[in-house]
Amino acid sequence: MQKDETIIRLKRVLLSDKINMPNGLLNLLKKDVYSLLSCYFELDYDTLKITVDSNTKGEYDIMITAKAERVKSPKFF
Amino acid sequence: MGRKIVLTSGKGGVGKTTVCANLGIALAMREKKVVLVDGDIGLNNLDVVMLVENKIVYDIGDVAEGYCRAKQALIQDDCYRTLFTLPSAKYIDERKLTAQVFHSIIDELSQSFDFVIVDCPAGIENGFHRAVSVAEEALVVVTPHVSAVRDADKVINLLATYNIEDVSIIVNRLKGNLVANNKMMDALDIARLLRTKIKGAIPEDDFINLHSKFKKTNANSPAAIAYGLLADYILGTGSKIYDCSSDYRGFFKKIINTFRG
Numbered sequence: 001m002q003k004d005e006t007i008i009r010l011k012r013v014l015l016s017d018k019i020n021m022p023n024g025l026l027n028l029l030k031k032d033v034y035s036l037l038s039c040y041f042e043l044d045y046d047t048l049k050i051t052v053d054s055n056t057k058g059e060y061d062i063m064i065t066a067k068a069e070r071v072k073s074p075k076f077f
Numbered sequence: 078m079g080r081k082i083v084l085t086s087g088k089g090g091v092g093k094t095t096v097c098a099n100l101g102i103a104l105a106m107r108e109k110k111v112v113l114v115d116g117d118i119g120l121n122n123l124d125v126v127m128l129v130e131n132k133i134v135y136d137i138g139d140v141a142e143g144y145c146r147a148k149q150a151l152i153q154d155d156c157y158r159t160l161f162t163l164p165s166a167k168y169i170d171e172r173k174l175t176a177q178v179f180h181s182i183i184d185e186l187s188q189s190f191d192f193v194i195v196d197c198p199a200g201i202e203n204g205f206h207r208a209v210s211v212a213e214e215a216l217v218v219v220t221p222h223v224s225a226v227r228d229a230d231k232v233i234n235l236l237a238t239y240n241i242e243d244v245s246i247i248v249n250r251l252k253g254n255l256v257a258n259n260k261m262m263d264a265l266d267i268a269r270l271l272r273t274k275i276k277g278a279i280p281e282d283d284f285i286n287l288h289s290k291f292k293k294t295n296a297n298s299p300a301a302i303a304y305g306l307l308a309d310y311i312l313g314t315g316s317k318i319y320d321c322s323s324d325y326r327g328f329f330k331k332i333i334n335t336f337r338g
Contacts, residue, residue: 002259010227
């Protein structure tokens with residue numbers, strides 16, 4: 001639905017305004033985290049979600065979630 | 078002492094002046110003594126919306142410079158006798174209309190009126206600071222558009238640094254058919270996003286688009302009803318928010334509106 005897409009977009013914009021972090025930086029972080037995690041797990045890029053929020057103390061809460069198909073064998077490390 | 082309310086938004090063009098005028102009318106219809114103060118120096122339009130531009134003798138600049146008293150600069154509305162407008166100046170030296178001077182003008186007016194409503198300029202510069210620093214309550218006008226909501230969020234954060242007791246939002250220009258079809262955010266969606274209390278939802282209205290303010294003959298239009306509910310909420314005699322999409326929900330209403338186009 002168009003309305004839901006707008007709400008999601010707005011949430012992202014309002015968040016990036018609050019945490020003073022450009023949207024592009026979050027994409028860069030996601031790429032770096034993906035390249036790190038993919039050394040250890042077989043995972044799909046789209047399942048990787050990174051959210052950064054600010055709390056009342058002015059600190060950043062960073063949450064990374066991902067779904068991996070399997071753990072990579074140590075011989076590939 | 079009357080209540081001092083500032084109408085602000087951050088973003089321009091969301092309908093602050095229109096909301097200011099119509100809220101003033103709705104409060105005056107409820108027999109409240111209301112003065113609307115145009116806080117937008119240079120880009121003043123409240124006089125035009127209130128249809129008093131040809132009656133201006135003194136403006137807020139003259140009051141600030143001591144050429145007249147605030148009451149002498151007020152213009153009484155033709156229809157609603159308890160509604161007055163204090164017009165803004167086309168130009169005034171910013172050093173002469175400081176926040177302190179503006180504060181003393183608003184304080185003087187609040188002695189004789191139930192409501193002093195300040196129409197704040199767009200943006201967050203000097204004019205915003207001047208208008209906001211005099212208020213005890215703030216109404217942030219927002220439309221259901223990403224840019225307007227974003228600017229409202231910034232303004233709400235800024236308002237937290239002022240001595241304002243109550244900050245609420247008014248969602249303006251809602252299109253009932255789009256809200257009913259889930260294509261446009263409704264007023265409560267926006268209130269949730271901004272984490273701010275909502276006091277009014279105003280639908281898009283052709284009459285308001287054409288004339289900027291509703292009249293006694295048009296008092297049953299959706300926008301006029303919405304402004305009435307907003308006034309009741311502000312007065313504490315009601316807590317209902319106008320449901321812009323109610324006319325577009327339900328099978329029969331959908332059919333009727335399809336034929337209406």
